Amino acid sequence: VDVADLAAAIERLAADLALAEEPSGFTVVLESDPDAREQRG
Amino acid sequence: VADWTIATLGRAIARREVSPLEVTRECLERIARLDAKIRSFITVDAEGALATARELEAELAAGLSRGPLHGVPLAYKDLCHILGLPSSCGTATREYFSAEHECTAVSRLREAGTVTLGKLNMTELALGPFGDNAHHGDVQNPWCPGHVAGGSSSGSAAAVAAGFALGALGSDTGGSIRLPAACCGVVGLKPTYGRVSRAGVMPLSWSLDHLGPLTRTVADAALLLGIIAGHDPRDATSSRRGVPYYERLLDTPVEGLRVGLPENYFFDGLAAEMDAGVRAAARVLEGLGAEIVSLRLPDPRPVVDVSNVIARAESAAVHARIARERPHELQPAVRARLEIGFHITAHDYLQALRLRSRYTRAFVAEVFAETDALLAPVIPEPAPALDAVKAGTVEEVVARMGRFSRLTRPFNGLGLPALSVPCGFSPGGRPLALQVVGRPFDEATVLRLGHAYERATDWVARRPPLL
Numbered sequence: 278v279d280v281a282d283l284a285a286a287i288e289r290l291a292a293d294l295a296l297a298e299e300p301s302g303f304t305v306v307l308e309s310d311p312d313a314r315e316q317r318g
Numbered sequence: 319v320a321d322w323t324i325a326t327l328g329r330a331i332a333r334r335e336v337s338p339l340e341v342t343r344e345c346l347e348r349i350a351r352l353d354a355k356i357r358s359f360i361t362v363d364a365e366g367a368l369a370t371a372r373e374l375e376a377e378l379a380a381g382l383s384r385g386p387l388h389g390v391p392l393a394y395k396d397l398c399h400i401l402g403l404p405s406s407c408g409t410a411t412r413e414y415f416s417a418e419h420e421c422t423a424v425s426r427l428r429e430a431g432t433v434t435l436g437k438l439n440m441t442e443l444a445l446g447p448f449g450d451n452a453h454h455g456d457v458q459n460p461w462c463p464g465h466v467a468g469g470s471s472s473g474s475a476a477a478v479a480a481g482f483a484l485g486a487l488g489s490d491t492g493g494s495i496r497l498p499a500a501c502c503g504v505v506g507l508k509p510t511y512g513r514v515s516r517a518g519v520m521p522l523s524w525s526l527d528h529l530g531p532l533t534r535t536v537a538d539a540a541l542l543l544g545i546i547a548g549h550d551p552r553d554a555t556s557s558r559r560g561v562p563y564y565e566r567l568l569d570t571p572v573e574g575l576r577v578g579l580p581e582n583y584f585f586d587g588l589a590a591e592m593d594a595g596v597r598a599a600a601r602v603l604e605g606l607g608a609e610i611v612s613l614r615l616p617d618p619r620p621v622v623d624v625s626n627v628i629a630r631a632e633s634a635a636v637h638a639r640i641a642r643e644r645p646h647e648l649q650p651a652v653r654a655r656l657e658i659g660f661h662i663t664a665h666d667y668l669q670a671l672r673l674r675s676r677y678t679r680a681f682v683a684e685v686f687a688e689t690d691a692l693l694a695p696v697i698p699e700p701a702p703a704l705d706a707v708k709a710g711t712v713e714e715v716v717a718r719m720g721r722f723s724r725l726t727r728p729f730n731g732l733g734l735p736a737l738s739v740p741c742g743f744s745p746g747g748r749p750l751a752l753q754v755v756g757r758p759f760d761e762a763t764v765l766r767l768g769h770a771y772e773r774a775t776d777w778v779a780r781r782p783p784l785l
Contacts, residue, residue: 286627287627303511
């Protein structure tokens with residue numbers, strides 16, 4: 278892993294990132310997961 | 319001591335069949351007799367442990383019990399701050415690592431009646447998966463000395479495998495609980511990000527760090543998790559979600575659970591015995607009534623790239639002072655991995671954080687719509703020889719580190735709960751391991767599957783031959 282490779286990966290991956298995607302509150306991302314088992318019934 | 323588990327010892331102490339002082343003395347005697355070979359401890363606090371054991375014994379004599387952990391001796395990775403004991407974080411110095419408050423998880427375990435035996439060896443700054451340490455000695459694998467114990471919580475896994483402590487805490491930023499657990503044939507749980515407070519633990523990468531237990535059995539991991547999980551005002555990322563009674567859910571049958579076996583990435587390039595061991599474990603769970611589903615996962619490599627950017631940038635920020643002031647003291651591979659972070663731009667770091675949330679939502683929605691848990695290997699091969707992993711140039715060593723942790727790192731980026739459970743031995747006697755991964759905050763299902771597998775096999779009864 279080197280810096281140039283990491284930067285290139287981020288540039289490629291972020292090409293279609295939504296403007297509204299905010300980096301804060303990763304715990305909230307996990308907490309907000311709806312339980313798919315309930316959806317499956 | 320080597321034959322007790324936390325659960326069985328706790329019950330024996332409660333019945334007054336054995337006393338906290340007797341068990342603590344036996345652990346200390348065992349450490350004194352054998353740890354020169356294993357190098358699992360950095361600090362042994364014999365005086366403090368015996369004093370605590372006496373207090374706990376007096377409480378029992380007065381009819382007071384603090385619960386199932388009353389009198390159980392534990393030990394902690396040397397990055398958990400414990401009042402009165404030094405922290406080196408695996409470096410040559412103690413100067414940089416102090417804290418105003420004790421590690422919350424340690425405090426909770428102390429309140430639950432445990433005895434602290436001391437602080438455990440680890441990879442320098444928790445930056446490496448092999449457990450080699452130039453300052454405190456390479457931690458030896460109790461099953462096969464001369465081979466890696468795994469890292470970075472190397473001492474935590476080795477001490478439990480060797481029967482020095484009934485359980486331990488480790489930290490996991492890219493696999494540092496699960497990798498040593500897998501190498502040393504013990505159980506290791508990385509909980510969901512936010513499930514266990516990280517307060518009082520030296521950070522490596524605060525977005526990816528997780529604290530969790532290493533134990534001999536899954537039931538013991540459930541017991542410890544039940545104590546250390548839950549919101550902590552000292553850690554802003556800790557969740558306010560309620561904590562289930564994990565140990566009471568362990569025996570719920572696994573019949574009907576849908577368990578995914580990945581078709582891509584996780585079985586690529588595995589050693590044959592590891593591949594066979596994990597697939598055999600899946601068949602055991604199938605025999606218990608779980609439905610094994612073969613599925614293609616979203617490619618984990620972007621998550622690993624994103625995690626690498628976050629981990630390097632944050633670890634360089636955390637350890638800027640020691641990297642600038644004492645670079646000559648750091649092991650070359652550790653210094654090289656730290657150095658990368660100084661050159662990552664703010665733009666790339668922020669994009670990585672944004673990408674992480676998006677990938678996590680997509681992965682969870684896609685994978686757990688079809689399954690209740692995933693099975694995967696933890697390590698690509700049984701514990702390799704220490705000489706082999708340290709050989710070559712710094713670039714070769716760093717590349718080797720990346721390959722060895724490629725199966726655990728995706729779940730740090732995704733923040734999902736992941737359990738390492740022993741699932742056999744290679745023909746040469748080195749442990750094999752199974753990784754069980756669940757949806758966010760569903761440690762109960764992960765532990766339930768691990769417990770069912772463990773009960774259906776006899777791996778947990780085996781002991782390292784040299785001990």
